[in-house]
Amino acid sequence: MAASTSSLLAPASSSCAAISPRLTRAAPAAASVPSPSRPSYPPLRASSGRPLRSRFVASAAPTMQPPTESRVSTVVDVDLGDRSYPIYICSGLLDEPDLLQRHVHGKRVLVVTNTTVAPLYLEKVTWALTHNNPNVSVESVILPDGEKYKDMDTLMKVFDKAIESRLDRRCTFVALGGGVIGDMCGFAAAAFLRGVNFIQIPTTLMAQVDSSVGGKTGINHPLGKNMIGAFYQPQCVLIDTDTLNTLPDRELASGVAEVVKYGLIRDAPFFEWQEKNMSALLAREPNALAYAIKRSCENKAEVVAQDEKESGLRATLNLGHSFGHAIETGTGYGAWLHGEAVAAGTVMAADMSHRLGWIDESIKKRVVEILEKAKLPIAPPETMTVEKFKNIMAVDKKVADGLLRLILLKGPLGSCFYWRLRQEST
Amino acid sequence: MAASTSSLLAPASSSCAAISPRLTRAAPAAASVPSPSRPSYPPLRASSGRPLRSRFVASAAPTMQPPTESRVSTVVDVDLGDRSYPIYICSGLLDEPDLLQRHVHGKRVLVVTNTTVAPLYLEKVTWALTHNNPNVSVESVILPDGEKYKDMDTLMKVFDKAIESRLDRRCTFVALGGGVIGDMCGFAAAAFLRGVNFIQIPTTLMAQVDSSVGGKTGINHPLGKNMIGAFYQPQCVLIDTDTLNTLPDRELASGVAEVVKYGLIRDAPFFEWQEKNMSALLAREPNALAYAIKRSCENKAEVVAQDEKESGLRATLNLGHSFGHAIETGTGYGAWLHGEAVAAGTVMAADMSHRLGWIDESIKKRVVEILEKAKLPIAPPETMTVEKFKNIMAVDKKVADGLLRLILLKGPLGSCFYWRLRQEST
Structure with missing residues (x-):
């Protein structure tokens, strides 16, 4: 005892x-995982x-x-x-x-x-x-x-x-x-x-x-x-x-949506790495996956250490999530995977950021391209009307005292902005 | 804003x-509350x-x-x-x-x-x-x-x-x-x-x-x-x-069971005050009630400040509660009020403490007398057999790794003891 x-x-x-000892041994070969001859x-x-x-x-x-x-x-x-x-x-x-x-x-x-x-x-x-x-x-x-x-x-x-x-x-x-x-x-x-x-x-x-x-x-x-x-x-x-x-491939791609997020909100070199290595990630190249997981966890750990209960900084991890949650709620849980909804939500956020003049068109284009490369959706389903988005987002946790909080992109790659938007009275 | x-x-x-200003004004007279001519x-x-x-x-x-x-x-x-x-x-x-x-x-x-x-x-x-x-x-x-x-x-x-x-x-x-x-x-x-x-x-x-x-x-x-x-x-x-x-009177008495508990586990002068003032408490004499509430909150606040999540000291607040919870579970929630079950459980704990030779018979007698005076039960219902107690107490939160934790009285009035008892394997 x-x-x-x-x-x-x-x-x-x-x-x-x-x-x-285990950590230094060779990775077992996974039959289904092709290893690119020259890792990028x-x-x-x-x-x-x-x-x-x-x-x-x-x-x-x-x-x-x-x-x-x-x-x-x-x-x-x-x-x-x-x-x-x-x-x-x-x-x-x-x-x-x-x-x-x-x-x-x-x-x-x-x-x-x-x-x-x-x-x-x-x-x-x-x-x-x-x-x-x-x-x-x-x-x-x-x-x-x-x-x-x-x-x-x-x-x-x-x-x-x-x-x-x-x-x-x-x-x-x-x-x-x-x-x-x-x-x-x-x-x-x-x-x-x-x-x-x-x-x-x-x-x-x-x-x-x-x-x-x-x-x-x-x-x-x-x-x-x-x-x-x-x-x-x-x-x-x-x-x-x-x-x-x-x-399954679809689940793998869903996770990639969050990996992309870390690059967009705070880690431009990681985003650039992803642009070069998306094929290796989707092909489950072990070291590409391990590196993407490590870098994602490091980014998340750093944010959480600074703001455990989401009073500020941690909210930046919600890029694409306000729209994404609305898609998940509106289509019924499970119809879209979380990462699929986040991917479409991220494009919506990038589009809004661009319309507001906060990011160059080139960044918006790179967001769409990397998510397309990851075989993720880049638009919400047609059933999600503007009215439906508004109704669902009004009860989102990220609303407080009638202010909708949205994470948008602003400035160079790897920078984001916490935008408060007054909701109509309900 | x-x-x-x-x-x-x-x-x-x-x-x-x-x-x-409010705190210093005279207390409003409550028609149903007789004020003793000489507060004790x-x-x-x-x-x-x-x-x-x-x-x-x-x-x-x-x-x-x-x-x-x-x-x-x-x-x-x-x-x-x-x-x-x-x-x-x-x-x-x-x-x-x-x-x-x-x-x-x-x-x-x-x-x-x-x-x-x-x-x-x-x-x-x-x-x-x-x-x-x-x-x-x-x-x-x-x-x-x-x-x-x-x-x-x-x-x-x-x-x-x-x-x-x-x-x-x-x-x-x-x-x-x-x-x-x-x-x-x-x-x-x-x-x-x-x-x-x-x-x-x-x-x-x-x-x-x-x-x-x-x-x-x-x-x-x-x-x-x-x-x-x-x-x-x-x-x-x-x-x-x-x-x-x-x-209602029955609810008031239920609360008194916890007031008595504070005296027994850590505050002998408060217990002695209760012995002298139980009639005033049950008659809802405003100052007697206010003093009992204040002293109880002070005792609880001190214990909680030292052990918020009940890793040790806070468990002493559970005097009578392991038996009491078993009575509430065994009789169906609501049949007995919480304080009624705790009162009967407190007598069981005092009885066990006396059988173990840890407290004088006089203390056990005072426990029974004060609870009787408060018109609280001093024994569990007959439907609660030993077997029923054992089965219910085995899933109590206060069991950990097969050890039942009981708070018992030990030594002079106002002292308690955290007793660990090995449960039979289930």
Whole structure:
């Protein structure tokens, strides 16, 4: 008991050593992933058995640390005082029981996953949690897959399972899946017994580059997306890039929409890298993916460290999201993937920015081109009339005291602007 | 806009001055409240136009500041860093619009109340929120009354109303009612748009001395009490002691159970004061009630300041609650009032403490006598068998890693002990 308690209390920052042998081994070949003969992403710094580590504090500027070897192995720290946590990014992390076990609190684990991901990874994660660790018992709850199930009824299934399994305050919830699973599991962890520990194991690109990082959790209401939730940070985020090998193309492209966003709002060199490497990303070239994930997490970690609860800066991460959420709500959750809606919303934001004279036409053109290259939609569906957009956006979270907040582009590439627009009285 | 924003940003601690005229005026006579010719509570320090104010930090010892005048007017500060807030205790506070308005954020307010309290105080609170304050609009949602409605279905009515009313992040929820309303409104405020401001206006003694203070919010699950919730602190707690004039006797006694608890776990002089003044409390003698509320809030504020999230000390506030929660769950929510179940649970804890040889029989006897005097139950219902207690307590939040945590009495009056008891494997 004492031993296991002390191992639980080991600082997260020391856990890196345990995975360093793994972090330096060669990436397994993925049959479906063609490797371009001449990678076009920047040369990367050599991996020397120690993972690259980025730590962000409020004042840190974004950094790029491109390794020169063919493998990217990274720990990105999200610096939030006593709620800080690491993001591990590497292929094969689910084969490393020590890493996962180090972040488990208590002896009882509830894995929350869905009908698509469970057959692929539940057994592996259960093995990683229990290998040489007989004291830990694992329960799981398998939810239906899809944004339309991100609701209170489905959330209650997690509580039902946790309570029926007699889980107590010293348990750990593990989110195994995409953004919907991460958001629901995180909110369940925030609310179960007024808060238990949880770990994010995102298995989609969207979740790996965006939703699993930063502590936004929640569910949808029939009248609006993410209306009910909590800011609640995980113990760690464990990104095994191998899980992307099983991701459908459409889901991969959806995640790319958020990657593009980071470039547009704050990281012009990353956007330019994407323009050169979009084909490699879509072809799932492992190092291109790993670099895009790392750079996205670094950008997000830096923003979240400065503004955890979205009182200002963090809102810039919502580029394209006000329009995008309206598309998701208006078309019914699940008809459009989140990233597809964000892509169309990003074009709308770029178009508005250009009409206002805030960006050159060339930037708007590059936004459209990169999203087209990523096979993402560049316009909302025809069913979304102006009136429909206005009605739905009036109940968006990003409205406050009748002012609609929109993130628009302004100035050179990589710069954005937080625009407040008075809504008509409702 | 600018003016209202700056008034919103005024520190809560300065708001006291606004109510000082009110705080020094004579208490209105309440026809139903007999005033004993010779009060037996301690002589109190003169009120000089400034309210008494207690501020608790982690190292502060409990203090007693008894005024010599016949009126107790108090602000108790709950010191939780950037989540600190004041508790205002006085008769007639709902006649002071300035005080309430000072703590409202934004221009939109949602009052959450129930079918019993709404006819009594909703109009008054709406007046207090809007008097000379035309910019603020007030919505209300009136829930069914009773612990059995403290569930997810009823909680969703609050979200429905908030979303249909297009409330945004800069709104304020106001909990107007007893502990159930405070817990539900607080959790709704914690989860709506991932957190909006809220104010507690408790109208029962139970809520005034216990549940409105300390930030525990939540709802019940069919398998256990308060299984789903959040630690979420209000902007302020506004206790208008006049609201107790409409409280049924049984509800008043229920609140007394928690008052007794503070004496038993940490404040022997307060317990002795209660032994002498129980008749005055039950007869609703205004100063006796005000003193009991103030002393209870001071005790609770001090404990919460030291241990907000119940990692240790705060658990001592659960004396009688493990048994009590089991009674509430086992008999169906609402059959027994919370304080009634806690009273029977407190006798069970005192009995167990005595059997273990930790307290003298005389203390156990005084526990039984004071609760009998308060007309509270001193034994669980016969339907609660040992087996039923064990099954229900196994899923109690206060179980962790199979260890049942019980608060028992140990040593002289006013001392308690946190006892860990291994549960049988389930």
